[in-house]
Amino acid sequence: MGDDVQLPARLLSQYEAVRRQEFEQINALLDTLARVDGLPEIHMEQVRDALFHANHPFLMVMVGPFGSGKSSLINALLGEQLLDVGPIPTTDHIVILRHGPEVQRSRAGEVETVFHPSPLLEHLSLVDTPGLESVFRTHDEVTRRFLHRADVVLLVMIATQVLSASHLEYLQQLKTYGKRVIIVVNQMDVLEPAEREQVREFVLEQSRLHLGFEPTVWLVSARDALAAQQEKPRDEILWDEAGFADIEAYIKETLGDLERVRQKLETPVQICQNAVKEALALVQTQQAALDAHRKIVENIEAQIEQSRREQQQVVANSLEEISNTWDEATARGGGAIGELFHFSRGIGLFFGGLAEISGLGRLLRRFQRQTQAEAAFERHKVRETFRRIPELVDRLGPRLEGRDVQDIDDLVDYTRAAVQKLPPNLSDKLVGRVQSPLRYERAFLRNARPRLDELLREAQSFEVTQLDRTLRNMLIILALWETLTVCVVLAAAAGAFTETPPAAGALLAVLVVGLATVLLGLALVPLRGWLLRRSFEKRIRVLRDEYLETLQRACDELIAHGVQLRRDATAPFTRLIATQAEALDSLRHDLHEHQQALLMIQRGLAEMEIGKYQPVAPPQGNGDV
Numbered sequence: 001m002g003d004d005v006q007l008p009a010r011l012l013s014q015y016e017a018v019r020r021q022e023f024e025q026i027n028a029l030l031d032t033l034a035r036v037d038g039l040p041e042i043h044m045e046q047v048r049d050a051l052f053h054a055n056h057p058f059l060m061v062m063v064g065p066f067g068s069g070k071s072s073l074i075n076a077l078l079g080e081q082l083l084d085v086g087p088i089p090t091t092d093h094i095v096i097l098r099h100g101p102e103v104q105r106s107r108a109g110e111v112e113t114v115f116h117p118s119p120l121l122e123h124l125s126l127v128d129t130p131g132l133e134s135v136f137r138t139h140d141e142v143t144r145r146f147l148h149r150a151d152v153v154l155l156v157m158i159a160t161q162v163l164s165a166s167h168l169e170y171l172q173q174l175k176t177y178g179k180r181v182i183i184v185v186n187q188m189d190v191l192e193p194a195e196r197e198q199v200r201e202f203v204l205e206q207s208r209l210h211l212g213f214e215p216t217v218w219l220v221s222a223r224d225a226l227a228a229q230q231e232k233p234r235d236e237i238l239w240d241e242a243g244f245a246d247i248e249a250y251i252k253e254t255l256g257d258l259e260r261v262r263q264k265l266e267t268p269v270q271i272c273q274n275a276v277k278e279a280l281a282l283v284q285t286q287q288a289a290l291d292a293h294r295k296i297v298e299n300i301e302a303q304i305e306q307s308r309r310e311q312q313q314v315v316a317n318s319l320e321e322i323s324n325t326w327d328e329a330t331a332r333g334g335g336a337i338g339e340l341f342h343f344s345r346g347i348g349l350f351f352g353g354l355a356e357i358s359g360l361g362r363l364l365r366r367f368q369r370q371t372q373a374e375a376a377f378e379r380h381k382v383r384e385t386f387r388r389i390p391e392l393v394d395r396l397g398p399r400l401e402g403r404d405v406q407d408i409d410d411l412v413d414y415t416r417a418a419v420q421k422l423p424p425n426l427s428d429k430l431v432g433r434v435q436s437p438l439r440y441e442r443a444f445l446r447n448a449r450p451r452l453d454e455l456l457r458e459a460q461s462f463e464v465t466q467l468d469r470t471l472r473n474m475l476i477i478l479a480l481w482e483t484l485t486v487c488v489v490l491a492a493a494a495g496a497f498t499e500t501p502p503a504a505g506a507l508l509a510v511l512v513v514g515l516a517t518v519l520l521g522l523a524l525v526p527l528r529g530w531l532l533r534r535s536f537e538k539r540i541r542v543l544r545d546e547y548l549e550t551l552q553r554a555c556d557e558l559i560a561h562g563v564q565l566r567r568d569a570t571a572p573f574t575r576l577i578a579t580q581a582e583a584l585d586s587l588r589h590d591l592h593e594h595q596q597a598l599l600m601i602q603r604g605l606a607e608m609e610i611g612k613y614q615p616v617a618p619p620q621g622n623g624d625v
Contacts, residue, residue: 032590036279043275046148050268058124064156066131069186072222079229095128156184163206182216189221296418297577304566307407315555318396326544329385336376337533397445404562415570432572448554455547
């Protein structure tokens, strides 16, 4: 532990275990604190000091205004005028008094170490600090930077100026540090006995009123104590009257082995707790500042999602219009087929069939501009309806692209305004530029166009040649059917007339059957037309569905491309905020884990007894949430 007091073996083992535990926890904490942007370096320095604190002697640190008697107090404890005292500030650096075989001095930077053979220093080291609120401002800063190392603090003040506003401020700061503080009122020899008690009560009352606790208060006279020490042997009555018996008893009894071990191990924990508290406050402040930017990111994403839904609605409306146009063309085509094979055209079809049988139909077709099927489809404006579909598709692409370009420009302007509001510590981390894309990919609909055109051509072909061929075949069949029926009826009727007397009933039956057969032949025409119409409509619906699916896929790709362009344009800002938010969430999580680990160590130290306390490994922050 850095002093000559020998601890019991079991307590020493516990001490080493806890010290190793603290060492691991502090190293992990240093890694976490290094990730906290803007954390003052002083906190990192203090935590690094905590790594080595347990290897140093127990530190009793004297603080107080210039002239309060800190150096005189140490001189009295050691029994000689070791440190300079005077009417002007004499201590401008930290002085640590440690036990050694003889008086020796060494200095490194702001810290001077003085070795002294006093038996008192076997229990602890005394620290003299520059006067707080001295005429030299740097003295105050030197003292404040050293306070985190203290195991116990003696706040020294003179009896005629107890608990001034500055004293209360010091006490409040020391309370914030988590240090054990004892108030030492020096120069009590200038007070009457009754006044001494009044001073004690005043200090306790003001502490309760302003700080919410009652510190330990010692009333001493460093001058009388030094005089008692210089008597050989020491004047114990004067020593006791000077109030130094309380200090000596505290050092030898209260700061026994276990208490010093516990308090020595508590100091690094207190240092780390203060650093964690400051880091958490800073992270929480940064998170609060980041919340406004996170809302902007959420708004950007909401705008992108809204644009996506609106683009999908545009596509849905266009596809519905295109689908309706396909259905209209299908209905018109079905109407044309129905017209070709309508029952009312039966007589004309019969004579057309006779013309086909005689060869006259082929001769007549040479002089016709259109076939019957082509003429029927033209009368019903089937091709004209189909030609409207590409026009609808041609309008869809520019609508989507125009909306994308406008939305992206608006988002870029909105995001650039947000970037300008970033604090320097965030704007310096921005990677890339918030800008509109340099090119817009138009290939999605263009790549789909050949297949769309192919489907449309296939739909417009209507198989007119096959339809005309089917119609001619139907005409021939109808002509043969009807001719054969007429011949059979005439033959049967002639047979009926050859009988004597003529069989009127048989003749009537022949005529009825003949008429029914003729009508059946004519009925086959619309039946065939209905079958052809069903086949045509089914085929067109298949082509329509594939057309719409092909167009839907191309539009989905185009919309996804637009969404990605929006995200890419705003990515430098949104990525920065997301990364910072994740980093701060991770930091906050890790700092809370360190906080809990330190509390576990502190709770264990409070229960520490020889042979009882077993340290529990605290959780370690790993940077993951």
